[in-house]
Amino acid sequence: MTSIPPHPRAAAVAGHDHESVDVPAVAAGDRRGLRLGIALALTLLMLAVEAAGGLFSGSLALLADAGHMLIDSLALGLAWASAGMALRQADTRRSFGYARFEVLAGFVNALTQFLLVGWIAWEAVQRLLTPHAILSGVMLAVAAIGLVVNTLVLRLLHQHDHDDVNMAAANLHVLGDLLGSVATVVAALLVRWEHWLWADPALSLLVCALLLRSAFVLLRRSTHILLEGTPEGLDPETLALALRDADAAIRDVHHLHLWQIASGQRMATLHVRVEVAADAERARRAVKTMLHDRYAIGHATVEIERDACSDPDGHDCASG
Numbered sequence: 339m340t341s342i343p344p345h346p347r348a349a350a351v352a353g354h355d356h357e358s359v360d361v362p363a364v365a366a367g368d369r370r371g372l373r374l375g376i377a378l379a380l381t382l383l384m385l386a387v388e389a390a391g392g393l394f395s396g397s398l399a400l401l402a403d404a405g406h407m408l409i410d411s412l413a414l415g416l417a418w419a420s421a422g423m424a425l426r427q428a429d430t431r432r433s434f435g436y437a438r439f440e441v442l443a444g445f446v447n448a449l450t451q452f453l454l455v456g457w458i459a460w461e462a463v464q465r466l467l468t469p470h471a472i473l474s475g476v477m478l479a480v481a482a483i484g485l486v487v488n489t490l491v492l493r494l495l496h497q498h499d500h501d502d503v504n505m506a507a508a509n510l511h512v513l514g515d516l517l518g519s520v521a522t523v524v525a526a527l528l529v530r531w532e533h534w535l536w537a538d539p540a541l542s543l544l545v546c547a548l549l550l551r552s553a554f555v556l557l558r559r560s561t562h563i564l565l566e567g568t569p570e571g572l573d574p575e576t577l578a579l580a581l582r583d584a585d586a587a588i589r590d591v592h593h594l595h596l597w598q599i600a601s602g603q604r605m606a607t608l609h610v611r612v613e614v615a616a617d618a619e620r621a622r623r624a625v626k627t628m629l630h631d632r633y634a635i636g637h638a639t640v641e642i643e644r645d646a647c648s649d650p651d652g653h654d655c656a657s658g
Contacts, residue, residue: 380490381491384488398461483514569604580632584621590611594609
């Protein structure tokens with residue numbers, strides 16, 4: 339029988355099935371907040387340098403990168419705020435807490451990338467049609483500084499969980515800055531050595547093309563989570579089959595729903611039909627243990643049935 343491979347973070351999930359924020363999660367959130375705060379400060383500093391350098395040198399690539407950093411500063415600020423919001427405890431209005439705020443931040447950040455790409459592309463086309471004089475020396479110096487700063491920021495934010503769309507959004511923006519800096523350095527060299535004024539807007543268009551794919555991937559991931567989609571790597575049918583082996587008394591697993599609140603916070607609800615004389619509590623514990631240990635599902639609601647499915651309309655219930 340085919341089974342789903344264990345989630346790599348399964349061993350790190352808290353042992354209690356109903357904890358909304360555990361101690362490791364709080365510590366991880368604090369580290370994310372610190373890294374995002376430092377990244378925000380560095381990005382704001384580089385924004386000022388590139389804006390001044392772009393205006394002085396007449397380089398579209400520098401101005402585009404400065405505009406990119408302006409959006410990124412807002413995005414990083416939102417990501418930084420959402421990292422703190424995600425740690426707020428659940429209340430009567432939001433029983434799962436505020437963790438999904440970081441997914442919403444990732445969704446908004448992806449949309450801003452599309453707007454930014456549109457603006458850069460428009461400006462680049464105008465520059466291709468009407469080239470402008472550029473001070474390549476200033477452009478090269480500022481771009482080189484930006485390349486160093488963006489490399490440092492990217493390394494700072496690079497380590498994050500695959501499911502963490504908030505950090506992924508921040509990474510996307512910083513990666514865009516890094517690509518912009520590389521393109522600006524290349525454009526400055528071409529303008530300085532070959533006097534190719536078109537290189538400045540042309541390489542800006544190249545960065546736009548690279549950013550579009552990453553923005554689309556992030557938008558798709560965050561939308562999938564917001565729509566309560568099944569977490570990546572989990573197949574409900576295969577998982578239901580695997581859970582039948584959790585206890586010898588289990589006869590059927592159905593009405594299985596899988597989703598995630600935010601980074602690594604997987605949830606499940608399911609019905610488990612057992613033999614009439616079976617120990618229902620033992621079967622429930624066995625199912626929850628397998629979900630927790632093998633699939634990193636820390637919050638599971640398991641309904642035990644001895645006869646027919648207990649749903650009034652029988653929706654999504656197996657016949658046996």
